[in-house]
Amino acid sequence: FGVNSKVVIVGCGISGVAAAHRLVKAGFHHVRILEATARSGGRIRTGRLGDNIIEIGANWIHGPSEENPVFCLARQYGLLDPEALTTENQTMDIGGHPPWVPNIFTSSGRKLNAEDFDPAKEMFIELLTESSDFQSKGGEPCASVGDFIRSEVKQRAAEKWKDADAATRSLRLCLISTMLKVECCVNGTHSMDEVGLGGFGLYETLPGLDCTFPSGYEDLIKNLMSELPADLVTYNRPVRCVHWNSTENGVNTVTVECDDGERVAADHVIVTLPLGYLKKHHQALFHPPLPLHKLHSVQRLGFGTNNKIFVEFDLPWWDADCEVIYFSWEDEDAMVDQVPDVHRSWIKKLFGFTVLKPTERYGHVLCGWIAGHESEYMETLPEQEVMQNITQLIRRFTGNPTITPRRVLRSQWFHDPWTCGSYSFPGRGCSVQDLENMMEPLPTKGSQAKPLQVLFAGEATHPYFYSTVHGALLTGWREADRLISHCTTVSQSEPHK
Template structure:
């Protein structure tokens, strides 16, 4: 039971993504009367962003429900709201454990315009999958033989490939090594990092997957946001209201309020509060922590903000009048024959950025999306791509596809790309565990300020970066919003009705 004086507490939530919405919903359903969300933009959803390409729905932001099963709250809510296809709801789909890598039907094309065979490529795919599995085990072992995932993969690939493919021809060995470079770029996209050399090996296994075959929303991911927003009281969200500073640890009787926190908006409005839940992306926090908090973040929290990784993964949607890929194809890998040296970044970003694009996923079903491919590109090359004109991106993509298919007349109908790095409120895509990070860094990110004292929990932190095992996911973001709401509910609950605050981290 929440005590009545707690229900009158003034709570400000910074950011109207799914984490902030989730926190607001849980608090209001527990009777808190003074909850307000400040959103910097004119829209809800944050990094959930559904768009249109012609008449077709596309996901500019979050794409899948990763691990759609009973343990995933995003799946359960989406099912409750009737937002998913019947196939996604079957027990068979929920029980399928794919380990984070969907079993898509692949096609491989080389830079000389050849279509490659499964016999040629299979051993490289198998070796890479085996090594990725090994990467995820170092977090449990408490030791790491290399400082990064990239270092480990390069060393082990060279050694094991030399042993296993000893009898193969030089050309076969060469094309497999080139595919492994492509697979390194795939992992850059999956993890939202410029290079796997920036991905900590010891912390790689902190990320956990849930069972279930990843699924999409027939009418767009924003349908989930819309459904959640309908449950909030009208007027709770103030749009186009960026926060410039959070003043915390204010002394009673000093300033305009007795409340310990003042949220200062860019338009000059000053909002007194007992608690503020900050849900901004880690990329924004990295860039603005110095001005966002007064007093500044404690050093241990600041160092964790700096150590944790936050990178860019962009999409380039390409629509065609007719498909040039096989009907059953679900993913297309582009293999550069000159990349035999296990590379996941280019030597000249401005000239060669397009080589970082690992390939395309095929948007299915066709009756919903038309003939649309989604290209994936991460890192600094992706950030540079954002600065180019749509015409330049279209030209580069057209030339790329013509080269790899060997068809000089293929022409896209239209091209559309995301630009998450230059979005001033995200500054990138999502979180990864950088080199030197540990489980403690994520705990530090999630730790409220101050944790104890006469007026604790003045500033709380939510968002995907603060989840210890589901960082980079929508369900991770939602769970952290709920976690911080529960922390406040627990704080104001009658003794014996809830766990103490200390156990909530």
């Protein structure tokens, strides 16, 4: 009992590492992490493109300020640029919309001025803000954010843009399509039609201008891991099934069964598996199965794909101050964020690129962003074919037939068998209850069986910071604290033997 309890953590992403860290610091000495792959970090994954450091998974610390534990740890470990540490940076409240300098190109090879973009951008941001408000008000008029934005733009454009000519209005609607695609990447969804309007406002932002890890996000994992016993993690050890409520000598136990047949007995198991993995494998993964209300929440919450395509150039073809490049298709004034023929036109889903800055550190590297089924299809193509499609696209939109990338590297999060996508979002009909169900331990309340046999952490179990690293980290701490307080109470009430 108490610190002698055997705790098994399934998954060595940030939430698993955070849970182990907390338990070990509290004196628990039978903590073990079982990880399917050969590395720690999960969706925090730093790679290389030539000489440049790139982030295959998580990119930014969203809202780097005092309330953000990832920021505080990164500062403590000395992992951030001085600029990120300034009060000015920490207090900037961007509400999830970084004030990036854009370059905007259209499919006929035109470069737009910021003024051409502003009316559509303003209306879009206004509607996103209104979409978030339904969470507190209730009684939303449509099921999804996509439906709401489309119907409102139609009405508002008729009034606000009545003096604009037909071509200008059409261009603005095409720009709305581009922004819907941006938002698909932000939310990790196939389409904004899949993101529930009632649940959209659950996500909360923190103050601070998003910053990156100059030597890679994995530095955070390395620093945390260096404070844990070296043999705490067993790598290449996928878990096949968690047997809970099984009875041995009249006492409930949990047994974790691994793919290689190893069976690990535990008092408590913390499951930190990605929601995509849970959706696909829940049936085989839990014995007995998950209670129905928990299963329904696993199904109702969304988990889609957002991938990156890194492209390096000898020379920049964007402005020196440019931070984001948008591509807008002039045939998309129907406000679409889905491509009708995925195999032929998947590239249309790519909204554009963010520019890796500063240039002295990264060279001339862009990060392309593509979400949804189009992105999942892109993963199946040879990298050479992805590079050809990207080259054609850039040449068309810039009108410059000589632009040639030096090299390309893309992420493949959907086909990663241990992740099955990128991150979670509230689907249609989702409410905070679904996130609460996600984090509820097994057996659920009211059961006479031994409590806290299986606990749940991971980004998809945070009620308002889901889809982020800080959300995932907090859930690891939350479940460790749940166990610490439970084990302390139990060991205090146990008669001394």
